[in-house]
Structure formats: structure tokens, C-alpha cells
Amino acid sequence: MGAGMKPLLVESVTKNFGGFNALNGVTLDFEPGERRAIIGPNGAGKTTLFNVITGVLPPSAGRVVLFGRDVTRLPMHRRSALGLARTFQINTLFPKLTITENVALAVQAQTRLRYVCYRPWRAYRALTERCDALLTAWGLWDLRDARVSELSYGDQRQVEIVLAMATQPKVLLLDEPTAGLSTAETAVVTALIKQLDPSITIVLIEHDMDVALHLAERITVLHYGEKVAEGSPEEIKTNPLVAEIYLGAGLT
Amino acid sequence: MRRSTLIAAVILAVLVVWPFVVPAYTRGLMIQTLILAIFAMSLDVQLGYTGLPSLGHAAYFGAAGFTAALLILHVTTNFWPILAACLGVAALGAALFGLLALQTTGAYFLMITLALAQVLWGLAFKWRSFTGGEDGLPGVSRPDLKLPISLWNDTTFYFFVLITFLISTALLLLLVRSPFGQALKGVRENALRMRALGYNVWLFKYLGFIIAGVFAGVAGMLFVFYNGHVSASDLSITMSGRVLLMVILGGTGTLVGPIFGSFAIVFLENEISSQIERWPIVMGAIYIAVVLFAPQGVIGLLKSWSARWGRA
Amino acid sequence: MAYWLTQTFNGLTFGMLLFLLAAGLSLIFGLMRIVNLAHGSFYLLGAYLALTVSQLTGSFLLAVLGAAAVVACLGIVIERLFLRRVQNQELPQVLLTFGFIFVLEDIALWLWGAIPTLLEKPVLFAGSLQIGGIVVPSYRILIVVVGLLIAAALWALQSRTRIGAIIRASVDDEEMARGLGINTPRMFTWMFALGCFLAALGGVMGGALVGMYPGAGFEILVLALVVVIVGGLGSLRGAFIGSLLVGLLDNFGKALFPELSLFTIFAPMAIVLAVKPTGLFGRA
Numbered sequence: 001m002g003a004g005m006k007p008l009l010v011e012s013v014t015k016n017f018g019g020f021n022a023l024n025g026v027t028l029d030f031e032p033g034e035r036r037a038i039i040g041p042n043g044a045g046k047t048t049l050f051n052v053i054t055g056v057l058p059p060s061a062g063r064v065v066l067f068g069r070d071v072t073r074l075p076m077h078r079r080s081a082l083g084l085a086r087t088f089q090i091n092t093l094f095p096k097l098t099i100t101e102n103v104a105l106a107v108q109a110q111t112r113l114r115y116v117c118y119r120p121w122r123a124y125r126a127l128t129e130r131c132d133a134l135l136t137a138w139g140l141w142d143l144r145d146a147r148v149s150e151l152s153y154g155d156q157r158q159v160e161i162v163l164a165m166a167t168q169p170k171v172l173l174l175d176e177p178t179a180g181l182s183t184a185e186t187a188v189v190t191a192l193i194k195q196l197d198p199s200i201t202i203v204l205i206e207h208d209m210d211v212a213l214h215l216a217e218r219i220t221v222l223h224y225g226e227k228v229a230e231g232s233p234e235e236i237k238t239n240p241l242v243a244e245i246y247l248g249a250g251l252t
Numbered sequence: 253m254r255r256s257t258l259i260a261a262v263i264l265a266v267l268v269v270w271p272f273v274v275p276a277y278t279r280g281l282m283i284q285t286l287i288l289a290i291f292a293m294s295l296d297v298q299l300g301y302t303g304l305p306s307l308g309h310a311a312y313f314g315a316a317g318f319t320a321a322l323l324i325l326h327v328t329t330n331f332w333p334i335l336a337a338c339l340g341v342a343a344l345g346a347a348l349f350g351l352l353a354l355q356t357t358g359a360y361f362l363m364i365t366l367a368l369a370q371v372l373w374g375l376a377f378k379w380r381s382f383t384g385g386e387d388g389l390p391g392v393s394r395p396d397l398k399l400p401i402s403l404w405n406d407t408t409f410y411f412f413v414l415i416t417f418l419i420s421t422a423l424l425l426l427l428v429r430s431p432f433g434q435a436l437k438g439v440r441e442n443a444l445r446m447r448a449l450g451y452n453v454w455l456f457k458y459l460g461f462i463i464a465g466v467f468a469g470v471a472g473m474l475f476v477f478y479n480g481h482v483s484a485s486d487l488s489i490t491m492s493g494r495v496l497l498m499v500i501l502g503g504t505g506t507l508v509g510p511i512f513g514s515f516a517i518v519f520l521e522n523e524i525s526s527q528i529e530r531w532p533i534v535m536g537a538i539y540i541a542v543v544l545f546a547p548q549g550v551i552g553l554l555k556s557w558s559a560r561w562g563r564a
Numbered sequence: 565m566a567y568w569l570t571q572t573f574n575g576l577t578f579g580m581l582l583f584l585l586a587a588g589l590s591l592i593f594g595l596m597r598i599v600n601l602a603h604g605s606f607y608l609l610g611a612y613l614a615l616t617v618s619q620l621t622g623s624f625l626l627a628v629l630g631a632a633a634v635v636a637c638l639g640i641v642i643e644r645l646f647l648r649r650v651q652n653q654e655l656p657q658v659l660l661t662f663g664f665i666f667v668l669e670d671i672a673l674w675l676w677g678a679i680p681t682l683l684e685k686p687v688l689f690a691g692s693l694q695i696g697g698i699v700v701p702s703y704r705i706l707i708v709v710v711g712l713l714i715a716a717a718l719w720a721l722q723s724r725t726r727i728g729a730i731i732r733a734s735v736d737d738e739e740m741a742r743g744l745g746i747n748t749p750r751m752f753t754w755m756f757a758l759g760c761f762l763a764a765l766g767g768v769m770g771g772a773l774v775g776m777y778p779g780a781g782f783e784i785l786v787l788a789l790v791v792v793i794v795g796g797l798g799s800l801r802g803a804f805i806g807s808l809l810v811g812l813l814d815n816f817g818k819a820l821f822p823e824l825s826l827f828t829i830f831a832p833m834a835i836v837l838a839v840k841p842t843g844l845f846g847r848a
Binding site: 299305307351352355356358359360362363364366367368370371373374375377378379380381489493496497500530532533535536537538539540542543544547 | 593597598599601646649650654655656658659660662663664665666667668669670671673674782786789790792793797822823824825826827829830831833834837838841842
């Protein structure tokens with residue numbers, strides 16, 4: 001990777017759903033290690049943007065560039081292999097497996113180990129040790145043998161982030177990591193995100209303006225599928241257009 | 253873990269001793285149970301672990317059966333090349349059908365696996381000169397192991413089947429606990445997350461599908477050795493439905509469940525068909541009852557009971 | 565030349581018969597996502613019931629109506645008491661209908677025995693006509709007429725009535741249909757009954773053409789499944805064109821390559837699957 005290469009570039013991406021443009025010519029670029037928040041009212045196209053970046057949806061026009069490589073036509077799992085990871089707005093976990101098994105699936109995801117079929121996965125020390133380390137670091141050690149379906153919503157939200165981090169990504173997309181959490185839980189998750197390796201580029205969608213302003217160095221505002229503002233938290237806070245959108249939409 | 257080891261040891265002891273104390277007829281049913289248990293476990297890998305229900309699993313069972321019968325009748329009685337050919341044919345069949353079926357999901361997948369299996373059934377049923385049509389191919393002798401034991405002796409044959417069953421069970425148990433097996437469970441639980449983590453979900457489904465087909469082939473081959481006969485009914489929907497019932501009755505995603513299911517169905521069928529004239533009605537009622545009253549299977553029921561007891 | 569014309573005509577008439585089954589199968593699948601394996605048993609039951617009714621009354625028309633009505637009622641019972649309880653669970657639904665194959669076919673065997681029988685053709689259509697140099701049995705013409713009438717009626721139902729609009733909405737998005745205050749459960753019951761009615765109607769028509777014997781229901785079910793897979797699940801147009809295609813393939817297959825006759829149907833199906841998994845007229 002050459003110096004100054006953008007980890008992620010979104011170039012005039014449009015996504016059309018049956019005549020309706022969920023995204024309309026959106027261009028974004030990100031610096032290595034940047035913390036970026038994407039905000040905007042419901043239906044602004046934030047999650048659609050994530051789905052186009054990760055490959056859940058193909059864009060109708062435009063391209064996505066990851067570490068200088070055009071990945072617009074690459075399937076989702078190939079993009080992950082390049083160092084892209086994400087969480088989902090709605091918990092997307094393996095409900096019937098234990099927390100450890102969930103994390104182990106993420107840890108082995110990009111290793112040759114995933115095709116090994118003749119030895120129990122618990123026999124691989126490197127794998128179990130990585131799982132243990134992650135579970136300890138994220139304060140989930142006591143819950144390691146519980147099934148995900150038995151966890152509280154707040155704990156599930158954390159497992160979402162652990163799974164993404166377990167693949168050791170270089171670009172991490174967080175889709176409303178604090179959605180539905182209590183104030184106390186939000187504070188915990190916010191602190192954990194804040195501690196993440198500073199070399200990782202983090203893009204997060206956030207509804208909670210306080211969280212967005214606290215975590216991000218730069219903020220992009222989407223409205224009706226278009227980028228309407230971008231800047232530092234201070235600039236966004238004082239941007240009259242943003243105030244109008246948010247007041248108009250009846251949000252804080 | 254301890255308790256399950258003990259149970260396994262007891263069952264194994266019973267399996268070793270039983271053939272010497274029961275009449276030959278019951279021993280025959282035991283052989284069928286073991287063979288169909290391999291078949292049912294193979295479907296469980298696909299249905300219970302990978303989350304791909306199939307209405308055409310008998311395709312690989314029957315294709316391997318016909319392969320074994322045709323080789324023995326026309327080419328060789330040497331067991332080892334026959335084994336290789338049966339595994340190859342089952343794998344090839346599953347690889348081909350998997351390519352077509354995995355383009356779809358859900359009810360479509362069910363329908364397409366059924367239709368594809370019917371393709372082979374149609375061939376076997378109508379292509380008289382090659383497959384014997386409705387009558388099938390009788391007079392298939394047991395193969396020669398090239399070892400100083402003969403499969404013509406019924407006790408030896410029982411142990412031959414038992415050992416094959418144990419090897420298959422061990423391999424499948426290792427498989428479902430391996431990193432690969434965990435990935436299959438992940439595909440079943442949440443394909444979107446698997447993709448986001450970097451797994452090629454299609455490939456894992458495809459591999460799971462082929463592995464299930466290969467073990468179905470092992471069972472199909474043994475079934476022909478046991479019966480000395482193969483016919484289109486070995487690849488019919490009746491056979492596919494029967495193995496599905498075994499898996500569901502026992503409990504999906506458990507491997508033990510299908511073994512129990514095979515045992516229950518083989519002995520039940522035998523009892524009912526010898527006692528009741530209108531036995532298909534009873535069999536139909538069993539399908540309906542299992543679906544309505546025991547959808548998680550016997551293992552599922554046992555688990556929920558023991559959970560309730562544990563709490564009380 | 566006359567040979568080819570006769571074969572083509574026979575293929576088309578058999579296709580029309582298949583359409584009666586495939587239309588119901590496709591409707592039930594499109595609306596409820598149920599792969600109804602018992603559909604062939606409804607067909608066979610319809611044929612046998614018609615045999616009894618026509619023996620009692622001597623009327624073909626009464627036999628048609630009576631058999632179809634009884635089977636439709638049976639369909640309502642099965643949908644209400646059994647399928648309803650495993651709604652939206654594909655595998656349990658399929659296994660349930662599979663269980664009903666055993667039950668229904670064995671009841672048929674019990675009541676009507678194992679000897680293949682042919683339903684008496686209605687007197688009016690027992691003869692044959694000479695059309696353009698070939699001899700055409702008038703009963704086959706009746707099948708074509710019935711098939712076309714049913715196709716037209718279903719088309720009108722689907723595109724011209726409120727019920728049709730509801731069906732289309734339910735196929736596209738059941739939750740939305742529910743949200744619009746449409747009672748989908750009752751809808752499902754009626755449509756399932758309609759499917760059974762058509763299957764039994766097919767049974768009566770087929771009973772006088774190909775006859776009934778144990779296993780006949782399943783045989784024709786497999787062909788009807790191929791029709792909906794080729795035509796596209798849930799598509800009426802697909803079921804119609806698919807039926808004619810499969811009818812022709814079946815007839816020419818049997819005439820030209822008797823040993824591979826089923827294969828001449830299944831091979832094209834596999835090709836369609838490979839190229840367009842949702843069928844020729846199916847939506848993704």
C-alpha cells in the first residue's frame with residue numbers, strides 16, 4: 001500500500017430502487033485511521049451506503065474503491081478478505097451458537113483453518129487463545145458459554161462489534177452501534193469504540209448526535225440520498241442547513 | 253461429556269453382543285438400521301448443520317447402489333474399486349445437482365432437489381436394458397474384500413456394516429466439530445453475517461451438499477450388498493421422504509438423532525407392516541404426527557424435558 | 565404426416581390435462597409457498613370418486629361436480645386442521661403433504677382396489693371426428709375445451725377481480741396484504757380448495773383418458789411439478805405454456821425413445837433450471 005493511498009473511496013454512487021434514488025451521486029473519501037460519522041434523518045440512505053460499500057447491494061452507478069482497488073464488482077466475502085468489516089443495525093449473529101463459537105467463527109474466517117474438517121476446532125490453541133483474549137478484552141468472558149439467543153440485547157450489540165473486530169479489519173463500518181441501548185450501555189460501547197486501534201479507519205452511522213460528535217473527527221450529513229454537508233463536528237453543529245434538516249425532521 | 257461417553261460405550265457393547273443373541277431376522281433389521289443410520293446422518297449434515305432441506309437425498313444413495321450392482325454384475329467383485337466408484341459417483345452426482353439446486357433457497361430448493369432426484373428415478377425406471385426397470389437388478393453378489401474374511405457369513409457381514417457405520421459416524425462427528433463444521437453451522441444460522449466475515453457462503457453450502465451426498469453413497473452401496481438387489485425404488489421420493497422422517501423424528505443437527513430415527517423407523521415399519529394390513533395409512537399418520545407433535549424430534553424433546561427437570 | 569399430427573394433438577391434449585393439476589399446484593405454491601405433494605393424490609381420489617358417482621347415477625356431469633366438490637372439501641379440512649398449524653415452515657408442510665400421500669393413496673387402494681380401471685366416457689364424447697385427414701377422439705377435444713375454459717376462468721380471476729388483485733398482492737408480499745386488512749388465512753383456505761378442485765377435475769378428465777391405478781396420482785404429480793418448475797412457480801402463464809411443452813415432450817418421448825421417455829422431460833427441465841432457476845415465466 002503506497003503512502004497516502006485512501007483506504008476507502010466512494011465515487012458518485014447512485015442506488016436506485018424501482019425509480020426511487022436511495023443514494024444519488026454520493027462521493028466520499030476516507031483517510032487512514034480516520035473516525036467518521038455519517039448522520040442524517042431516517043431514509044437518508046445511510047444503511048444503503050453501507051450495503052453498497054460492503055457488497056450486499058450492487059450500486060446502480062458509481063464505484064467503490066478499497067485500498068486503491070476497484071471492488072464494485074467483487075462479492076461481499078472478497079471485500080472482507082481485503083480488510084473490510086461491518087456491524088449491522090439489526091443484530092446479525094449466530095443465535096444458537098455460544099459467544100465463544102460466534103467469536104471463533106469470526107477469528108477463523110480469513111484463515112486456512114476454515115476448511116479444516118478432521119479435527120475439533122477447540123484443538124487449535126491459536127484459535128481458542130485469540131477467542132479468549134477477545135472475550136476478556138470486551139468483558140464478555142463470563143458469558144462465553146451462553147448462547148447468543150440467551151444474551152441481553154445490549155450484550156448482543158457488543159458481540160456485533162467483537163465479531164467485526166475479530167477479523168482484524170483495516171476499515172470498520174459500524175451501523176448504529178448504540179441503537180436501542182440504555183444511556184449506561186451507550187457509554188460503555190462508546191468508550192470501547194474510542195479505544196480501538198487508531199490505525200483502523202472507522203465509519204459509523206449514528207442517530208445519537210452526542211455519540212457522533214464525541215467519536216468522530218469528521219461528520220458527513222446525508223439527506224434524501226445526497227451528501228448535503230461535511231466537516232468537523234464544530235462546523236456541522238453550526239451549519240444552518242443541518243439544523244434545519246434535523247429540526248424539520250423533528251429530531252434532536 | 254462423561255455421561256454421553258458412557259451411553260456411547262453401552263450402545264456399542266449392545267451392538268457388538270446383540271447379533272449373537274437375537275434371531276437372524278432381527279439381525280437383518282439391525283443391519284438395515286445401521287446402513288440407513290449412515291444415510292440419515294448424511295442428510296443431517298446437510299439439513300441439520302448446513303440448513304439445506306432436501307427432498308431428493310435418495311438420488312446419491314440409489315446412484316451409488318446402481319454403481320455397485322452394475323460393477324459386481326458386469327465388471328468386478330473386488331470391494332475396493334467398487335467403493336471408490338460408489339464414492340466417486342455419489343460425489344459427482346451431488347456436485348452436479350448441487351450446482352443447479354443451490355441457485356435457489358427455501359421451498360424452491362425443496363422442489364428442485366425433488367425434481368432432480370426424479371430425473372435419476374426416471375432413468376432407472378424406464379431404461380430397462382441397463383437398470384432392469386421396475387424389477388431392478390437382482391442377484392448382486394457380495395463383494396470380495398481381498399482379506400481373509402468372507403462377507404457371505406452373516407455375522408461377518410454384520411460386523412463389516414458395523415465397522416463402516418462406526419467409521420462414518422466418527423468422521424461425521426469430527427466434521428461437525430471441526431472449524432469447517434462450525435462454518436456450516438454459521439451458514440445455517442446466519443448467511444449474511446458469514447458473508448460479512450469473509451466466508452464464501454455458496455462454497456460452504458456446496459461442500460456440505462457434496463459431503464452429504466458422498467456419505468449417502470456409502471449407505472447406498474452397503475444397502476445393495478445387504479439386499480443383493482437394487483431397483484428404482486432405492487432412488488424414489490419414498491426413500492427420500494423416509495430418510496427425512498428419520499432425521500426429523502430423531503432430531504436435526506444432532507447426528508445421534510438420525511441414528512435413533514433410523515432405528516425407530518426400521519423397526520416400526522417392520523412391526524406395523526407385519527401386524528396391520530393397512531399399514532401405509534399408519535405410516536402416513538406417523539409422518540403427520542411427527543410434524544405436528546414432535547417437530548424438534550426425540551432428541552429435542554429429551555433436551556427440553558431434561559432442561560425442565562433441571563430447573564424444577 | 566398424419567402420424568405426426570396425431571402425436572402432436574395427443575401431446576397437446578395431455579398437456580391440457582396436466583394444466584389442470586399444474587395450475588392448482590402453482591397457485592398454492594405462489595400464494596402459500598407450499599410444495600403440495602398430495603396434489604397427485606387429490607387427482608387420483610377425484611378420479612375414483614367420479615367412478616363411484618357415475619356408477620351410481622350414470623351421469624358424467626354429476627360425477628365431475630360431485631368428485632371435485634368432495635375433494636375440495638377434503639382440501640379445506642386438510643388446510644384448516646393440518647397445514648395451518650405449520651404455516652410458513654416449508655419442510656414441515658412438505659412432510660405433512662407427503663404423509664397424506666400414504667394415507668390418501670392407501671384409502672383409495674382400500675376402497676377401489678388395485679386393478680387398473682378406466683372411467684366411462686360421457687356418451688356424447690365417446691366417438692371420434694375426422695379433422696383434416698386425422699381421426700380425433702371427441703373426448704380429447706372435450707379435454708382441450710375444458711382446459712381452455714379453466715385457463716380463461718383463472719386468467720379472469722387473476723387479472724379482472726378483486727380476489728385476483730388480493731392474490732397477486734399476497735404473492736408479492738403477504739405482510740403488506742395483511743396490512744391492507746386482507747384476510748389472508750381465509751384466502752389461503754379458499755385458494756387451497758380451488759387447487760384441490762382443479763386437481764380432482766383433472767382426475768376425472770384423466771380417469772377417462774389414461775385411467776386410474778395405484779401410483780397414478782404420484783406419476784402425474786411428478787409431471788405437474790416439472791411443469792411448474794419449467795413454467796415458473798406461481799405463474800399462470802408459465803403453468804399453461806409449461807403444461808403444453810411437457811405434454812408434447814412426454815408424448816414424443818414415449819413414442820420415439822421409450823426407454824428414455826421420462827428423461828426427455830427431465831433433461832429440458834434441468835436445462836431450464838441451470839439457465840433460469842425461477843422458470844421461464846417466474847419472478848425472482
